[in-house]
Amino acid sequence: MSEDRQDKSRPESLLAGWLQATSEFWSSAMKSWPGMPENEQAHQAAAQWEPSLQMWQSLVSMMSEPGAMDGILKGVNALPEVGLKVANSTWNGFFFFQQQWLERMGELGERAEAYKFENAGEKMFDNWMEVYEKEFRQFLKIPQLGLARFYQERSAEALDRFNILQAAAAELSYLFYLPMEKSMRVMQDKLKEGMEKGEMSDNLKDYYQMWIKTLEGHYMTLFKSPEFSRSLNNTVDALEEFQKAKQAVVYDLLQNLPIPTNRDLDELSREIYLLKKKVRELDKKLNGSPS
């Protein structure tokens, strides 16, 4: 009994039952179709409907075959598996980051050394890029199929480059923020030292000048550091790549509109530039003086 119930509750059996009922309905509909009408037009309309009904009946009959249903349902079952895989990657990425954040929280109590920018944030952003490249990027690099494959590939490429740019820009922004953080810590130490020695200035402007000078020094140190150069290079490279990818997508969109693109205008500008140059040279040769 319970096996029967289980069998009946399985999706395949429900679908088969529905298809069977549908097939019987259309068969009886065909049989009870009124006889040929007397006028010509009605007869033609009925003749047009009949092949569609017959085709639908044969389709339903085919689908009610057990083997056909198995094939269809296997394909349908694959979709949740793909979704699960994507979700799995996302969860892995989040769990990895949660671990990183917890480790960083543990470092909060440590002193940040003044005027030192080695490994500043590098680890965190490198980890993110590692996760992105390992878990997420593969979905954007799936080869596209079909007539619109090139457009789809360019869109995926633009999205990929955008993500990389975001990561590089985030790292650069973080580096710009670091001198603020470090200068505040230096100020705290200086204030504490001043209080211990009893050498506190009455003028708030002195503290402001102290802070701005410390901040300036930190920025100068940062800008000369290899970490900053590396991050700046990465950001500029990422921006260039994203710009190229974005232009490719925009170019595809503008193809359908009566709007010339930068590429079109650049080609024209180059031709005009070369022509003007030629005209000047010829003018000088002819007249022996500038126009």
Added chain:
Amino acid sequence: MSKQPKIPVDLILNKLAEGAEKAQDRALKARDVLLGPLDTQIAPTPYDIVYQDDRVKLKHYKPRKKRVETPLLMVYALINRETMLDLQAGRSVVRNLLDEGVEIYMVDWGYPTRKDRFQSIDDHVNVYMEDMVDFIRERNGVPKVNLMGICMGGVFSLIYSALHPEKVRNLITTVTPTHFDTDKGLLHIWAKQLDPDRLTDTFGNLSGDILNLVFLLLNPARLMIDKYVGFVENFIRMEKWIFDSPDVPGETFRQFIKDCYHKNLLIQSKMEVGGRRVDLGSVTMPLLNIYGRFDHLVPPEACDKLTRSVGSEDTEDICLDTGHIGIYVSGKCQKMLSPKIARWLMEREGTREKAEAVGEARSARTAVRSVEGKPAARSRRKKTKTSGSQA
């Protein structure tokens, strides 16, 4: 157990209250300045546009009384605008030179657009500058012009003088980078990391907004925070100028970074412009090279090798105790720079007596002392160097 320092909380609170009052006063003052009648006009000295080719214009300033026969063509950089030379009445290099009797032509490079991206250094030097020099020569009936370049405009002027020495009587370079193989300035460090081919191919022209951002990042603490803590009317005028940045044509940017910042070809006389080698040995006309000791954009190390690399025997270096644009906007330098340039030009015009007479009168009125070093020897056979701000 360590002794905890006593924190005078009441004193700190009092100080904070005082500070808040002062900050409020300052804010009210700023509001009055901003909402009041502001005179922030730039470039007040009248001029005529006497020549135009594409986006490039040639401005003409006429002195009340001409003392130097050969007109001076001033070539500004492609970065920011030439209006800095005429920022306001009372702080105008142009006005001061006109008062000294120098007739001025000034290049206005305009605002490049995307269609100008293919213009190279060759176009700026051998087309625009060449045409303007020929125009001035014909208009004034003179065989040569005096040339004065500022920053990148100085590089263009130097290249032009090397390629067309027969058309240049005297050359003045101010805050002009010629030796780029140095790590003294942040720009030099950053420029070496750049890939100008990718940048130019991707973006075309170098955006003026990006340039503004780069210059601000050279010292964000001072230029983005400290600068705005207390300001006056003049500051607004300066703000107006400093953020007026045209785009730089892509091909010019590409060659400038590659040939100058990356390969340092200019000072080695190996740079090619328009298929011709720029040989600094061909710069045989008198050269006056002025630069700033505290210039963070073009450090002294980038400027001080020029005079020993050119072919001219009559050269002079002047190192002023100021920064990149301080030479043109600082009141102290204003008093010294234009009279010095005018006298230097007059001496080489063939009117030495007139130059000496003008120089003596000036020295009596503006007693500017040098910070260090000896007065420059005015010999046409020796290369001289002056430090500080002595005229």
